[in-house]
Amino acid sequence: MTVSEAPPFATVGARGRRLDADDKVTGRARYAGDLILPGMLHGVIVRSDRPHARIVSIDSSAARALPGVVAVLTAEEAQGRFGEIVKDQSVFAADRVRHVGEPVAAVAAETAALAAEAANLIETDYEDLPAIFDPIAALAPDAPVIHDDVASYAGPAELIRWGNVLAHITLRRGDIEAAFAGADRIVESSYAAHSVHQTPMEPRAVVADVDGRGRVTLHSSTQHPFGVRYQLHEALGIPLADIRVVAATVGGGFGGKLEASLDIYAALLARAAGRPVRLVNTREEDLANGNPRHPMRFRLRSALAADGAILGREAHIVLDAGAYAIGSPLIGGVAAMLIPGPYRIPNLAVDVKVVHTNNIPFGSYRGPSGPQSVYAVETHMDEIARELGIDRVELRLRNAFEDGDEGPTGQRLGRVSLKEAITRAAEAIDLATPAVSDHPNTLRGKGLACAWWLTTTGSAGCGVQLNEDGSVVVQIGAAEIGTGAVMAGVAQIVAEELGVPLERVRIIWGDTDATPMDAGAQGSRTLFNAGRAAQTAARDARQQLLERAAALLEAAEADLEIVDGVVQVRGVPDRGVPYAELTAGQMWMSEPILGRGAFLANPPAIALDVIEGSVFTVFNAPSFHCHAAEVEVDRETGQTRVVDYVVVQDAGFAVNPTFVEGQMQGGAAQGIGYALTEEIVLDEGRMLNPNLALYKLPTTLDTPNIRTVILEYASDQGPYGAKGVGEPPVVLPPAAIASAIADAIGSPVRTTPFTPERVHRVIREGPQAATKDFPL
Amino acid sequence: MSAMHARDDVFAAGEPGLAYHAPRDLEEALALLARYGEEAKVLAGGQSLLVFLSQGLIAPAALIGLRRVPGLDGIEERDGGLTIGAMTTQHALESDPTLRTRYPALAEAAQAIATPQVRQRGTLGGNLCHANPTGDPPAALIALGASIEIVNGDGARRVPVQEFFRDYMEPALQPDELLTAVHLPPPVGSAYLKHRIRGVDNAIVGVAAAIALAPDGTCSEARIGLSGAATTPLRAVAAEAVIRGKPLSDDTIQPAAEAAAQECDPLDDTEASADYRREMVAVFVRRALARAAERARQGDTE
Amino acid sequence: MEMPLKLTVNGQPRRTYAPADALLIDVLRDRLGLTGAKYGCGMGECGACTVLLDGAAVYACLVLAVEAQDAEITTIEGLARNGTLDSVQEAFAAGGGVQCGFCTPGMILSARALLDANPHADEADIRRALSGNLCRCTGYDKIVKAVLAAKG
Ligand SMILES: Cc1cc2nc3c(=O)[nH]c(=O)nc-3n(C[C@H](O)[C@H](O)[C@H](O)COP(=O)(O)OP(=O)(O)OC[C@H]3O[C@@H](n4cnc5c(N)ncnc54)[C@H](O)[C@@H]3O)c2cc1C
Ligand code: FES
Numbered sequence A: 001m002t003v004s005e006a007p008p009f010a011t012v013g014a015r016g017r018r019l020d021a022d023d024k025v026t027g028r029a030r031y032a033g034d035l036i037l038p039g040m041l042h043g044v045i046v047r048s049d050r051p052h053a054r055i056v057s058i059d060s061s062a063a064r065a066l067p068g069v070v071a072v073l074t075a076e077e078a079q080g081r082f083g084e085i086v087k088d089q090s091v092f093a094a095d096r097v098r099h100v101g102e103p104v105a106a107v108a109a110e111t112a113a114l115a116a117e118a119a120n121l122i123e124t125d126y127e128d129l130p131a132i133f134d135p136i137a138a139l140a141p142d143a144p145v146i147h148d149d150v151a152s153y154a155g156p157a158e159l160i161r162w163g164n165v166l167a168h169i170t171l172r173r174g175d176i177e178a179a180f181a182g183a184d185r186i187v188e189s190s191y192a193a194h195s196v197h198q199t200p201m202e203p204r205a206v207v208a209d210v211d212g213r214g215r216v217t218l219h220s221s222t223q224h225p226f227g228v229r230y231q232l233h234e235a236l237g238i239p240l241a242d243i244r245v246v247a248a249t250v251g252g253g254f255g256g257k258l259e260a261s262l263d264i265y266a267a268l269l270a271r272a273a274g275r276p277v278r279l280v281n282t283r284e285e286d287l288a289n290g291n292p293r294h295p296m297r298f299r300l301r302s303a304l305a306a307d308g309a310i311l312g313r314e315a316h317i318v319l320d321a322g323a324y325a326i327g328s329p330l331i332g333g334v335a336a337m338l339i340p341g342p343y344r345i346p347n348l349a350v351d352v353k354v355v356h357t358n359n360i361p362f363g364s365y366r367g368p369s370g371p372q373s374v375y376a377v378e379t380h381m382d383e384i385a386r387e388l389g390i391d392r393v394e395l396r397l398r399n400a401f402e403d404g405d406e407g408p409t410g411q412r413l414g415r416v417s418l419k420e421a422i423t424r425a426a427e428a429i430d431l432a433t434p435a436v437s438d439h440p441n442t443l444r445g446k447g448l449a450c451a452w453w454l455t456t457t458g459s460a461g462c463g464v465q466l467n468e469d470g471s472v473v474v475q476i477g478a479a480e481i482g483t484g485a486v487m488a489g490v491a492q493i494v495a496e497e498l499g500v501p502l503e504r505v506r507i508i509w510g511d512t513d514a515t516p517m518d519a520g521a522q523g524s525r526t527l528f529n530a531g532r533a534a535q536t537a538a539r540d541a542r543q544q545l546l547e548r549a550a551a552l553l554e555a556a557e558a559d560l561e562i563v564d565g566v567v568q569v570r571g572v573p574d575r576g577v578p579y580a581e582l583t584a585g586q587m588w589m590s591e592p593i594l595g596r597g598a599f600l601a602n603p604p605a606i607a608l609d610v611i612e613g614s615v616f617t618v619f620n621a622p623s624f625h626c627h628a629a630e631v632e633v634d635r636e637t638g639q640t641r642v643v644d645y646v647v648v649q650d651a652g653f654a655v656n657p658t659f660v661e662g663q664m665q666g667g668a669a670q671g672i673g674y675a676l677t678e679e680i681v682l683d684e685g686r687m688l689n690p691n692l693a694l695y696k697l698p699t700t701l702d703t704p705n706i707r708t709v710i711l712e713y714a715s716d717q718g719p720y721g722a723k724g725v726g727e728p729p730v731v732l733p734p735a736a737i738a739s740a741i742a743d744a745i746g747s748p749v750r751t752t753p754f755t756p757e758r759v760h761r762v763i764r765e766g767p768q769a770a771t772k773d774f775p776l
Numbered sequence B: 001m002s003a004m005h006a007r008d009d010v011f012a013a014g015e016p017g018l019a020y021h022a023p024r025d026l027e028e029a030l031a032l033l034a035r036y037g038e039e040a041k042v043l044a045g046g047q048s049l050l051v052f053l054s055q056g057l058i059a060p061a062a063l064i065g066l067r068r069v070p071g072l073d074g075i076e077e078r079d080g081g082l083t084i085g086a087m088t089t090q091h092a093l094e095s096d097p098t099l100r101t102r103y104p105a106l107a108e109a110a111q112a113i114a115t116p117q118v119r120q121r122g123t124l125g126g127n128l129c130h131a132n133p134t135g136d137p138p139a140a141l142i143a144l145g146a147s148i149e150i151v152n153g154d155g156a157r158r159v160p161v162q163e164f165f166r167d168y169m170e171p172a173l174q175p176d177e178l179l180t181a182v183h184l185p186p187p188v189g190s191a192y193l194k195h196r197i198r199g200v201d202n203a204i205v206g207v208a209a210a211i212a213l214a215p216d217g218t219c220s221e222a223r224i225g226l227s228g229a230a231t232t233p234l235r236a237v238a239a240e241a242v243i244r245g246k247p248l249s250d251d252t253i254q255p256a257a258e259a260a261a262q263e264c265d266p267l268d269d270t271e272a273s274a275d276y277r278r279e280m281v282a283v284f285v286r287r288a289l290a291r292a293a294e295r296a297r298q299g300d301t302e
Numbered sequence C: 001m002e003m004p005l006k007l008t009v010n011g012q013p014r015r016t017y018a019p020a021d022a023l024l025i026d027v028l029r030d031r032l033g034l035t036g037a038k039y040g041c042g043m044g045e046c047g048a049c050t051v052l053l054d055g056a057a058v059y060a061c062l063v064l065a066v067e068a069q070d071a072e073i074t075t076i077e078g079l080a081r082n083g084t085l086d087s088v089q090e091a092f093a094a095g096g097g098v099q100c101g102f103c104t105p106g107m108i109l110s111a112r113a114l115l116d117a118n119p120h121a122d123e124a125d126i127r128r129a130l131s132g133n134l135c136r137c138t139g140y141d142k143i144v145k146a147v148l149a150a151k152g
């Protein structure tokens, strides 16, 4: 069942105007790179140009001697260790570099050009070490070891690690041998999925300010102010109270601005110089030194009954983590959960190995491990359907999760929108009618793909204050990175709960000193968690207003209602008092109205014994999705054009449908980029295409109109039943497009991306032309 | 040791002594070129030059801007053909009605360049002098049989366009010379087709074809220009020879396409491999010839 | 060496100094405090720096400031008149054409240039006119619809 009747709400569920829209359309919004502070210096990071080398010496004397250079820092000045999950990173490489781009020094100077000149004067003498770039090769017993002892780094007890393996995750359910022994058919296939970059249009930027006692304030383009503060504290040993992180307007993040990166160096340089320091990445620096999506390899084997029931699945997955761990151990756990797909598979044997190489460290990009895993799993599903002679939709419906089913780790699923999603997507693209080309040079095909996704937990806090004129100020620690989760979603929730028009609400967000804590804009979590905290805070403020009004109106609270910022006796508009009157005296005569909201979600319980080695074991507030695509493939060139695209997504509840659609369309466009045009090309760990001509984001000409269907299967804990919506739409397009291409050309494409050249080869030579198998 | 060049400060951006000149006429421009020699760079639309400058790939002592030099801009009919000034913008080319109907290969090539903003500033002359092997106008001009007018203090010379591309990004131009105009002979049926990854990208391959038909329907003249098919824009002479004097049909076009694939020596980079490019040369030569022939038949040229 | 510059920006004469090879984007942002034009690549590949010169959309990172002296420069800061948003600005704000906002100034100016040149632009025209402006957030759908809406 869908909750599609018009909700009994005034503001939530409506297409409200976001509070920052006017500043953004007039050029007034201030991004970190727009800020200039008095006395501000310009910083530059000096990076390794070797993938794996011992540092013999660093000579920075010429740089230090250059007039106008104020600070030059190397490993001697910063020795802390940090890391999102495993403490394996240092601020500067001291004796060894493990990837191209690893920081070895940083410079602050009066001008950016001087800083660059000084950076070029720093001489590092290296002695190259054997390097390894292929994660499969890194698993060999005699492979060069990238970290002498991975297990020695502080990290969660769950991790199973050795050699170049920083996490080995296993998911075992049922009796896999029996499942294969009893199978009517077995289908096995291998897939390789590539790395892409988040590429927000704003490159990373930060301005660090410092006071007389060394207390730093960062104005940063960050998705996670509190996370950055903690990493700074950890890396630099600065007390938390001496670090303030203020998010500037963020020009997009997509996972690329979760980690403290430039922030650490800006803070160090500002403290060393005693002056403000700005660091702004060039596009090349931003592309070459990020934490892009993991390259992944898959070997999938499914045991099948003749009627299409999936009896069991065995899977070997390898994630290339690059040189440092960052979020990779957790992301490997997400991949393990995705391998069964949103399907009931009673017997499972999934092995995920997260492996170090001398490539750049890979990390969180919107829906981490999702596009790769869903592409592999869903292409495998299509191969199963073809092998069994069962319709693609039929096969999925037969195995799809249903209400009350159990997830792979035993979590209870509640209401499941999957079958509705599949049916609606198949209808929207008219999958039942084969695609026909109207041109002799082209082939057409239709396809679809399904997936499930999660809503990340983590704490959220919010304060709601009323001004003396009855207007509202919200303090919230969440970060508005463009999605609208804060400046539309939270604003609408507060307006709704307080019964005021949206125009009466102001929001201050993402400031570690001025707003309550929040776990950051990651994992589709902001509206779910921060929205819930805001709802609670607004309700608290509302309660305080009701109490005050009840006394003033000499009425029982239960008899009061709120209409447009006026508290009145139900049905008696002339016995009412506006908020402004309730708050007018609050400077001297009454306490301020101050609502408090704090939230930490309770994830569902799991059957713990099935997964090992993982710090990620459950999909909180899961949502279910289906995308469908129609493509046109030039049979002579292999060029693929997406001619129609449909996203069917369960949002739980769409607080602002415009921005839910915005996430669906923007995410799908990124996924289309993954499928067709974007690729980080590494050669011996060095990026060959670090500019926007060669790293190809989809333009208006490459992105189809993306149609959207929002389903609303309410969650238990999200505000009004909302679920995370940000990540899922990027997860499915490679799979849906692969399905459509296979339909058009008659064979699967087992390696991403689907460039003209690759598709051309598969058309000519068959699926083997793009199959990259690997030994176990 | 690498530190990317961070450039966000105007004070620092100026090389000491870099001068900008905006000569008011051709004579003054040529005098400046003669004075500076290799030290100066001519600035047309800046859409390639300023990228090189910002990247620190060039460090000239002076920039000589051509925007104020009269007579370098515009499209003019002359001797049954057309003369196009070097400073004519790519936007002007793509929107010119004469070009669109009589020299569609050039209008299509101009329209295929990058993005509206680039075409707004970028010029035909600048594009040719940039001599990028994946540029679009060079292939079109090769097919259209264009010649290029080059001027220095001593006078003017004309060279057939394909001789202008000496080597990878190296035009046949002395430091004291200016490209002033492009001359097109009377029109024939022509087309330019571009194969690229995104709608704004440089060519994987681009093919321009121009066809004149004899009254009996055989191909009396054929010229084919290729982009992305070598380290310079290339004229596919072997392919032209296959169809010249023959009736145009699949039986002649297909061998011509194969000849073009044989005679080219394509680039190999992150966009596409040389092998793939070679195959695509065949595909797009075939398609471009077919379209040009169709236009020749329809007399689309007048 | 710095040279005097006389620019006309958003209808106002502006005087400043800059080196001969200063780019228009740097002069606008660092000298004139007009930070609406964004720096996204510096190589003509993203469109974040788009401004209008005599009504036509150009990349401010690929124009020398000295060569912009002859032209009327319009930046995003100059589009609203007397506190009223331009119809394209209003349509972007009202219709979800803005998310992170980093592409927005350039997008809006490209759209404005298109509608001034071709008030009857259809969706295909709009997609072509905006092809030099990358947006990573929206998937373009709501941007294209906003321009259609602004056309009225
Ligand atoms: C992002 C981007 C994408 C692009 N994509 C394409 C594409 O797909 N296809 C394509 O064809 N082009 C492409 N280009 C290049 C574009 O066409 C440029 O406009 C062109 O190459 C240079 O023209 P310009 O007038 O801007 O010349 P400038 O950049 O001013 O000059 C280029 C060079 O030519 C010299 N020069 C210029 N004019 C003369 C003259 N009259 N006499 C002597 N020397 C002269 C200059 O000194 C300089 O060396 C792209 C450019 C960019 C920035
Ligand atoms: S900054 Fe000018 S186009 Fe990217």
Ligand code: FES
Residues within 6 Å of the ligand: A201, A251, A252, A482, C097, C098, C099, C100, C101, C102, C103, C104, C134, C135, C136, C137, C138
């Ligand atoms: S709104 Fe973020 S890049 Fe367009």
